[in-house]
Amino acid sequence: MSFLEQLKKVKEASLKLMHLKSEVKNDLLKQIAENLDKNRNRIKNENAKDLAEGEKAGLSKALMDRLLLNDKRIDAMINGVMDIVNQDDPVGVVEKGYKRPNGLKIYKVRVPIGVIGIIYESRPNVTVDAAALCLKSGNAAVLRGGKEAVNSNRILGEIIQEAIVNNGLMKETVLVIEDSERKLIYDMLKAKGYIDLIVPRGGEGLIQFVTENSLIPIVKHDKGLCHVYIDKDADIDKAVKIAFNAKVQRPGVCNAMETLLIHKDVAEVVLPKLKDEYEKAGVELRGCELTKSVIDVIPATEDDWKTEYLDLILSIKVVGCIDEAIEHINRYGSSHSEAIVTENYTVAQKFLDEVDAAAVYVNASTRFTDGAEFGLGAEIGISTQKLHCRGPMGAYDLTTTKYIIYGDGHIRK
Amino acid sequence: MSFLEQLKKVKEASLKLMHLKSEVKNDLLKQIAENLDKNRNRIKNENAKDLAEGEKAGLSKALMDRLLLNDKRIDAMINGVMDIVNQDDPVGVVEKGYKRPNGLKIYKVRVPIGVIGIIYESRPNVTVDAAALCLKSGNAAVLRGGKEAVNSNRILGEIIQEAIVNNGLMKETVLVIEDSERKLIYDMLKAKGYIDLIVPRGGEGLIQFVTENSLIPIVKHDKGLCHVYIDKDADIDKAVKIAFNAKVQRPGVCNAMETLLIHKDVAEVVLPKLKDEYEKAGVELRGCELTKSVIDVIPATEDDWKTEYLDLILSIKVVGCIDEAIEHINRYGSSHSEAIVTENYTVAQKFLDEVDAAAVYVNASTRFTDGAEFGLGAEIGISTQKLHCRGPMGAYDLTTTKYIIYGDGHIRK
Missing domain, CATH: 3.40.605.10 (Aldehyde Dehydrogenase; Chain A, domain 1)
Known part of the structure; x- marks a missing residue:
């Protein structure tokens, strides 16, 4: 036949x-x-x-x-x-x-x-x-x-x-x-x-x-090019836990984080803590100029913002405000899963409204985007299109x- | 620019x-x-x-x-x-x-x-x-x-x-x-x-x-290649009204009927009545062999079952049972709008279940498939795909x- x-x-x-x-x-x-x-x-x-x-x-x-x-x-x-x-x-x-x-x-x-x-x-x-x-x-x-x-x-x-x-x-x-x-x-x-x-x-x-x-x-x-943004009003413990989990728990999958964005006001507190954790887990860090002024990392290039590593590699960018974070995500993200860590109500709502992605999180790891975790039963995959x-x-x-x-x-x- | x-x-x-x-x-x-x-x-x-x-x-x-x-x-x-x-x-x-x-x-x-x-x-x-x-x-x-x-x-x-x-x-x-x-x-x-x-x-x-x-x-x-099927248990008045409306009320649009299917047991009663009405409205009729044995029409060819006339032309086929009607529709239809005329509850439910189309009607004209008629407000068109x-x-x-x-x-x- x-x-x-x-x-x-x-x-x-x-x-x-x-x-x-x-x-x-x-x-x-x-x-x-x-x-x-x-x-x-x-x-x-x-x-x-x-x-x-x-x-x-x-x-x-x-x-x-x-x-x-x-x-x-x-x-x-x-x-x-x-x-x-x-x-x-x-x-x-x-x-x-x-x-x-x-x-x-x-x-x-x-x-x-x-x-x-x-x-x-x-x-x-x-x-x-x-x-x-x-x-x-x-x-x-x-x-x-x-x-x-x-x-x-x-x-x-x-x-x-x-x-x-x-x-x-x-x-x-x-x-x-x-x-x-x-x-x-x-x-x-x-x-x-x-x-x-x-x-x-x-x-x-x-x-x-x-x-x-x-x-x-x-x-x-x-592909999944996912971000976590740590806001200036983030709870530092939650931020460190979530940023670590999103990168390290299972780096080879589409809902893992590839780029960490962090507000300049908390970069000096959070980045050294995270660097310790990431280094223990064998994560290679690549950062923007401002990141480099806080911790010792490999310089990130324009290409890093566009790359889904699916590996123990993370690019880090320090941003001046929530708008800069949202703009970066809408520009480089793949509209898969995006997270903010913040205790600020208004900033959280702004992030939820303005980030264009399939799943947008407040104070949770991007790793939850999954049929079983969402309670939808078995999945045939994760659609990255809008239609x-x-x-x-x-x-x-x-x-x-x-x-x-x-x-x-x-x-x- | x-x-x-x-x-x-x-x-x-x-x-x-x-x-x-x-x-x-x-x-x-x-x-x-x-x-x-x-x-x-x-x-x-x-x-x-x-x-x-x-x-x-x-x-x-x-x-x-x-x-x-x-x-x-x-x-x-x-x-x-x-x-x-x-x-x-x-x-x-x-x-x-x-x-x-x-x-x-x-x-x-x-x-x-x-x-x-x-x-x-x-x-x-x-x-x-x-x-x-x-x-x-x-x-x-x-x-x-x-x-x-x-x-x-x-x-x-x-x-x-x-x-x-x-x-x-x-x-x-x-x-x-x-x-x-x-x-x-x-x-x-x-x-x-x-x-x-x-x-x-x-x-x-x-x-x-x-x-x-x-x-x-x-x-x-x-395109819309829509059918009306007149069942053996149809109310004859409703059948004639609906079959006439679906073809004649506005023949140039996608939800108009192109092929009429009719059960053999009622063909001799319904077809002569419809022929009168259609001829007054200037509709050209093309029929299968069995249709021709009841009323005088141009012979229909295989191509007629596949054609969206968008005009005052109608192809007619006499079928032996509801299954034959459903099979014809699923084979030649464009999955747009399909109607059955019947008073038989079980036959109506079977038609609704088994016909694969965007809109499936019992005892109503296919012409209702429209955003405003469905109460959905203005429409940008009628999707003929499933996705x-x-x-x-x-x-x-x-x-x-x-x-x-x-x-x-x-x-x-």
């Missing part, structure tokens, strides 16, 4: 999936969890092939670790699916309803989007997470994982499809595809009418390729709306 | 606009309405130039009519702006708010998108509608109208900017651009980081050009969300 013929089947499957009851979808998800549990050896055997290939290809330790599926990680996948079972079904929720003066009853109801294409790299557990979130929200899925994980993704796809077929649905409800280079990604991006939404998760190269080639709407999961959804993207965001109108012979005058 | 430098100014203007109070935005809109009233002669003089050019270029009567701005149409523009003043401000609405177990208070709040680029054809009144809706929702706007209306659009842009500057805002808050061919459209589509959303309104050629070239998210206002918004697109849909999080020194464990 050609890829386009397969996509036609996926579209057909999506129409059957759209109006399934929550109970039926949850039973299917439970069976996927059971199948994963029963097939641990099949999974580990196939994963071993990917690991062996990765070893041969000389993949880095970090990449090899991402590839690995052991019992602990299979447990995590199973628990992930069961968490999704226990979430509310977003489909069928009535967003609003009213009666018009002419008697028409209008309801705006959440419905599945249709077919979701997800493009991701390396980690094979995404195959299970993404399939489960799509099924929960009544969508069919086309999953294109990284080529390093091709054997692992194939077996996970088979296990998911076995449960799907067992529940009387078309096996193309979840289609895991195998791609070398970007041939099938390209075909996906042109498959208007078959795929309704593309979610790319990965590095800048992938995101750019998808943005430039897609004829289908996309929700991007791009459709912004911030953690869960099952709710894999739905759209439909107007349902009850009339009684109404015609337009 | 280069176009990119102008766009930088628009972006700067949008940041100032984001957190304006509703009162301030409404005062500005009222002043725009007053300025339009005071400058009727300036508008009509500039419009006369476009009309003269149009005459020379041999524009069709319909196009010339769309171009015309007389006092009645200036009144309509003024009333449109005042209607938008009286609508609720979508900015600042809290969609949900809750406290997490760790004490973090999280609010999901509606905020402006930023800079909206709107690309439209011929009718100059769109310049005023679009600017007013963008301002109401706190967005800056880049407006690219049709080249036939260049003088009218320029003067309307000046009148809007005079009010903007008078209110202490940057004149680039609304930028009306003049474009020959599609040079500036192309530049708009590549202006990632300056424009946040592109709304194309126009023919298939324009929509395709925008879809293929845009690096910026778009909300499309594409971000679906159906009539008003001020609410020109906003996105932002998470606001209040902590007390919270760090991630």
